[in-house]
Amino acid sequence: MSELYDVIIIGGGAGGMSAGVYAARGKMKTLIIEDKRNTGGQAATTSEMENYPGIVEATGPQLMDMFREHCNKFGVEFARGLVSEITIADDGFIKTLTTSKGEIYQTKSIIVATGATPRILGITGELEFRGKGVSYCATCDADFYEELDVVVVGSGNTAVEESVFLTKFVNKVTMIVLHDQGILDADRTAQEQAFANDKIEFVWNSVVEEICGDELVSGVKLKHLKTGEITELSADGVFMFVGTVPKTDFIKGQVALSPQGYVITNEKQETNVPGIFAVGDVVDKFLRQVVTAAGDGAIAAVAADRYIEEEENWRKSVSEFGGTAMVAFWNPLSKESLAVINQLEQDCKDKPDQRVVTIDTYKSQNIANRFSVSDVPVVIRFDAGQEAKRVNVKDIAELDTLY
Template identity: 75%
Template sequence: MSELYDVIIIGGGAGGMSAGVYAARGKMKTLIIEEKRKAGGQAATTDEVENYPGILSATGPELMDAFRAHCDKFGVEFTKGIVNKIDVADDGYLKTLTTTKGEVFQAKSIIIATGASPLILGVPGENEFRGKGVSYCATCDADFFEELDIVVVGSGNTAVEESLFLTKFVNKITMIVRRDHGILAADRTAQEQAFANDKINFVWNSVLDEITGDELVNGVNVKNIKTGEISHIESDGVFMFVGTVPKTDFIKGQVDLNSHGYIVTNDKQETNIPGIYAVGDVTEKFLRQVVTAAGDGAVAAVAADRYIEEEDNWRKAVVDFDGTALVAFWAPQNQDSIDVINQLETHNKGQAGKNVVTIDIFKNQKIAKQFNVSEIPVVIRFDAGQEAKRVNVKDLNELETLY
């Protein structure tokens, strides 16, 4: 069993390392578990990055090396491994992670940054020319193909939308479509836009058979699924938009996923499990880029820090306190709740073995929800960490029943 970490981040891509920087800089004991020998995620496989603010030009590996150096500066720990199990303690606070090698780590909070992989067709040449003419991201790489001819594989909404974006840069697009003539997998509006664009041509009833080239892509071989005929199309690049696969198998049945397997989060990157967050491409989101993943990581790290602070304070003042804790649920705009706190503090001032604890129901919604507090003022008395009495205060005199 490892030592206890404040936060363990699963995945060392842009989102994970951004979270690492923010967490460690906030004095949280931080560990990143990365499955590959070198951190960086999908961004590390991109030849050139020109759309990360403040970085005019860098290769993907160079940018991710800078992220790693930033993590090292603040003392983020790294280890290689693949997490295949997360166990949450009965009280919801301690999280235990187990890797495929049987290593066990413990943390107060977890940030899932495992990413999503492009769906790989596995055709000859696809892996060989990845980053050398084969791309999975139009926003990342469109300007490298300015005034050139390219091929797009796929016909769903993503393929069509990305193709329309690519027409702003390229000379011509040939879309390879498995379906019959005139039928795309995209919705009607997207189809109409694609058919109306003079730069987009279609090869129907066909699949990609091979990507050809020397040092860079120079064409593709396409197979007609009805006749079996193979034809060659000259092309300077191939964009693959046949889908992505989120890396969420290890967390299925625990965190909420959408219908495509991506993790559902709120604006604090929180999942449905308190203390577990998710960032970057593994989440349900509009745009998957290095900059958006980095932003997610920053938000999650700060949210995790606040969560730990609240939980540690709650445990010290209530759960692990041997005496009596009077917990007042309040809100700054509710004068009655403020009056309750003032009376509690006046009555119990200087009394040994008694704590007065205040919980703002808007700032600490987790504890308010845990104890089913929706209206205020409410005071709960805890004796040695166990709830003993609850008063929904209508009159200050009712507080006498708590003493």
């Protein structure tokens, strides 16, 4: 069993390491668990990084090295492992993580930053030739194809940007695009770069039907979507850039996911499980980029800190208090709430076994939701940490019924 962490971040990509910087700088005991040998996630496999503000020119690996250095500065701990299970204590506070090798870690909060993995289309020959001519990472494998011809499947930003990068090494890139001539899914700037590159050719209205070869890839069979005609194209490699699949199998059935398997979060990066947050490409969101992952990480780390502060205060003030705690749920806009709190404080004055605890329902939504409090003011009496009675206060005289 490990020592108790304030936050454990599952995944060492841009979102995870950004959360690590903010958490550790905020004096939280922080651990990042990464299943790969190197941190950086998908960004570490990206050739060019041109749209991260303030970084005019850098490769993905270079930027991720800077993220890692920033984590090291503030004392973020790192461990290698694949988290396979999360269990939560009966009181909902302490979470236990178990890895595929049986290592056990305990923490007060969790930030899921596992990212996504390249989508497998299941084309005939795709898995057979993976690593033998089929690749999902231009940065990793481009130098294997110097002066050779390659095919790129996909037409989004990643496909176009990686095709342009490949032209620094290969003889020719042929992009297989399922849209009509001239239509790509990438943004305008990326499209202009691709169309202006003499080494990039396009096959429109087509999909790859089969990847062919013997021991290595030798070509592809293409199907024209409008005519159904099958043609063959010689190629020494096939690069697949057709989207990603979120890595959420280990929390399926525990944390709410979208139909596509992405984690559903609110504006604080909170999941439906108190104390579990999610950031980066694993989240159901509009834009998946390094800059948005970094923003997610900052938000989640601060939200996790607030969550821990609220939960520890609740335990100290209410659940572990042996006397009577009069818990007033309120918000600053309610005049009735202020009157109720003032009256409770008068009633409990000079009674050492009684105390008044105030819960702002906006700031402490997790605790308010736990006790199904939506309107204010509500006062709940806890005896030795157990709910004894509650009143939805309409008239201040109703407080007498609590005693």
